[in-house]
């Protein structure tokens with residue numbers, strides 16, 4: 001077998017391991033899938049009427065807000081997945097099994113790749129479930145099949161980028177608790193962007209942050225693709241953010257993985 | 263006085279015959295300002311058991327981590343199974359199996375699944391993998407527990423599973439970092455039997471231990487690591503020969519008497535060890551009637567109140583004492599487990615006795 005087939009085989013072994021672990025201890029999927037659904041219901045039914053009217057003027061209401069909210073919720077799903085990943089990585093690291101893998105003649109990339117792919121898959125499932133529920137509640141996107149595909153691609157890219165970042169956080173943490181704390185702020189980011197209300201409505205300092213943080217262009221691009229709002233440069237900015245985060249996090253994670261155990 | 267290697271006559275280390283399974287020269291490593299390994303030299307002959315002995319914090323795990331490609335050396339050369347760990351880590355990994363100081367198993371998996379995972383990572387095909395898994399479950403007495411999650415395993419079972427996982431790939435050189443720390447005597451014996459079987463099959467075993475009995479039982483050669491350097495290296499017998507005679511252990515009824523005796527005898531340097539908890543002093547003595555008579559006369563003369571007296575033939579503990587000026591002294595060095603786990607250590611108190 002060549003090096004590549006070895007790497008693929010080891011990665012699929014690691015991926016199967018992750019899936020099996022997830023089924024045994026399904027805290028990850030419950031957060032990734034559950035949290036955005038809870039927020040969706042909460043925002044639409046508790047605040048939807050008021051926020052909808054505030055957004056689109058009198059006469060508008062819950063349904064308009066649901067449409068506005070879904071893109072932010074999709075990104076919140078990514079953020080939730082990102083908050084789970086560091087914990088699973090830190091568990092592997094502190095439990096010693098990662099060190100065992102490191103002493104074995106396996107494709108080293110497979111150890112982290114297994115974590116990344118499993119968590120990306122989990123987040124994508126979470127997003128599919130979320131869209132399903134939103135459609136049941138009356139979400140009415142205008143997207144063509146191609147736009148749906150592009151949306152899925154962009155969300156997958158964003159997930160991939162942020163999960164790599166999360167893996168690095170899990171490796172840099174010295175304990176499972178630290179890993180969990182490090183990841184917490186990520187869940188807040190969509191709230192401090194254009195996920196729930198337009199950035200123009202935010203106070204100046206926060207607005208500045210909201211406009212320049214990576215989640216906002218991703219949310220705006222998804223919103224444009226699904227609902228036909230203006231995208232402008234946001235799409236390019238979103239993709240650029242994803243690529244930068246992927247490369248930087250991947251390098252950081254790799255460096256941390258190869259460093260001495262502490 | 264401190265270097266045994268010059269006096270070593272063991273034929274198994276004669277150069278030019280067999281390439282060593284492990285060859286370490288001038289190994290150095292520090293953590294920050296702390297120099298942990300300061301020029302360690304080791305040679306391990308294929309098919310033998312080598313025990314690295316040392317108290318807590320001596321640097322044993324650091325040596326194992328470097329030899330198993332987990333940690334970089336800061337100086338010196340390390341070859342394992344004929345390959346340099348710095349330049350050919352993958353070839354080294356292909357030849358080794360590692361059971362670290364702390365268990366490295368997947369807690370959410372059952373014992374069988376853990377072994378299966380190893381089989382998959384060693385690219386064994388389905389049939390070969392299953393065969394290997396059931397063979398190892400059998401060998402390590404884990405058949406009944408095979409389908410239970412590893413979280414439900416006892417310490418001994420975890421350790422056995424850990425070793426079984428290490429053996430899935432049939433490694434030439436096996437590293438065991440304190441394989442029996444915290445195990446009860448029965449589990450310990452199972453581990454020892456497993457090690458003996460491995461060596462009978464031609465595997466090389468590098469183990470670290472704090473138990474002299476373990477080194478005595480298993481090892482063809484022993485090296486004593488103390489504060490980052492090898493203070494002695496040889497066969498167990500050679501090491502024991504380093505300490506002429508044995509010692510006599512005197513037990514006193516109270517600390518006051520212990521202090522008095524220690525003060526009386528310290529002047530002529532006759533105290534070689536003291537343990538406040540068991541209220542004992544160790545003084546040199548080979549157990550011959552003459553030396554005993556002299557000792558008893560002295561006890562009478564100094565009016566010392568000795569409650570109990572026992573004669574000990576030299577063992578590795580004495581070697582340790584002679585080489586480092588300290589006992590192995592697990593308790594002093596390891597209050598509730600300096601390793602952070604607070605592992606129970608059921609028979610360490612008796613382990614050294616069993617050697618005699």
Ligand SMILES: Nc1ncnc2c1ncn2[C@@H]1O[C@H](COP(=O)(O)OP(=O)(O)OP(=O)(O)O)[C@@H](O)[C@H]1O
Pocket residue numbers: 261262293296298316317318319320321322323324325363472600601
């Ligand atoms: N990652 C690390 N960072 C800083 N210091 C370290 C690190 N690893 C080990 N040390 C230090 O190096 C020294 C040797 O540690 P090591 O774990 O090798 O000892 P050991 O002989 O295995 O001890 P034990 O019997 O307790 O397992 C100790 O003083 C320890 O504090």
Ligand SMILES: [Mg+2]
Pocket residue numbers: 322323324363439
């Ligand atoms: Mg250690």
